[in-house]
Amino acid sequence: MMLFEQTQVPDQALPVAEFRAHLQLGTGFPDDGFQDPVLIPILRAAIAAVEGDTSKVLLERRYQYVRTAWRDLGRVSLPVAPISSVLSFRITDMGGGETDIPPARFRLVQDGQRPEIISTGWALPTIPVGGTAELVFDAGFGPVWSDVPADLAQATLMLGAHYYDNRGAMVERGRALPDGVARLLSRHRVIRLFGGGA
Incomplete structure (x- = not known):
């Protein structure tokens, strides 16, 4: 990550x-x-x-978080807190093809220590071999x-x-x-x- x-x-x-x-x-x-x-x-x-x-x-600023695999198929912990909003969630394959994940497929769970993105279905979107998942979010107290x-x-x-x-x-x-x-x-x-x- x-x-x-x-x-x-x-x-x-x-x-x-x-x-x-x-x-x-x-x-x-x-x-x-x-x-x-x-x-x-x-x-x-x-x-x-x-x-x-x-x-x-x-102090609030924007981050991009990139992962090549999920440790838990249904949720992912974000490495910093607090998170104010998730702006985008994208899966990129090995060839550079991009798929934007609609907000209805995940939700942000606020937590003072370990905020998480949780799937609203059975699992988070699959990360293809050689691909990445990219989350862009704003974090900070203000x-x-x-x-x-x-x-x-x-x-x-x-x-x-x-x-x-x-x-x-x-x-x-x-x-x-x-x-x-x-x-x-x-x-x-x-x-x-x-x-x-x-």
């Missing part, structure tokens, strides 16, 4: 002002945005780390930072501050997240059993 991010969070949606306040940088000066070229990549890195650790998409749950937002700012304070240092391989960040993220982590389920 492969997950592709099809859209990016625009710079304007990033919590740069909140991050600046968290870092206690000066405000009210003509050059308030002077450090933005440094803050924005750090924020993006912190968001990516939080999303990678929790499988939660903080388009603006205030939509993000408070603990995830705080963990992101704390991790960003950690990256900011250590931006000139060599990164230690395998180093865990800072303790405070890890505690805030702990309840959002997906418990993976039996090889990750479906």
Whole structure:
């Protein structure tokens, strides 16, 4: 399976002002945005780390999920949450022929940890040998930072501050997240059993 991010969070949606306040940088000066070229990549890195650790998409964007086989013929778990809408479901064969699956043949089951696509019949559409199933969906808590749950937002700012304070240092391989960040993220982590389920 492969997950592709099809859209990016625009710079304007990033919590740069909140991050600046968290870092206690000066405000009210003509050059308030002077450090933005440094803050924005750090924020993006912190968001990516939080999303990678929790499988939660903080700010809404579009994804394409590609599979070559089903583990369960009647349902498939999506790798991120929350899902706001499924835009398309397509089967592509080895020769490039495409079949769009009508929405009546499947439904989205919302779940905070493992949202699923479930067949409304006996099984999901068959994936031909050498073919793929492609789902396009929008995921995320919302388009603006205030939509993000408070603990995830705080963990992101704390991790960003950690990256900011250590931006000139060599990164230690395998180093865990800072303790405070890890505690805030702990309840959002997906418990993976039996090889990750479906």
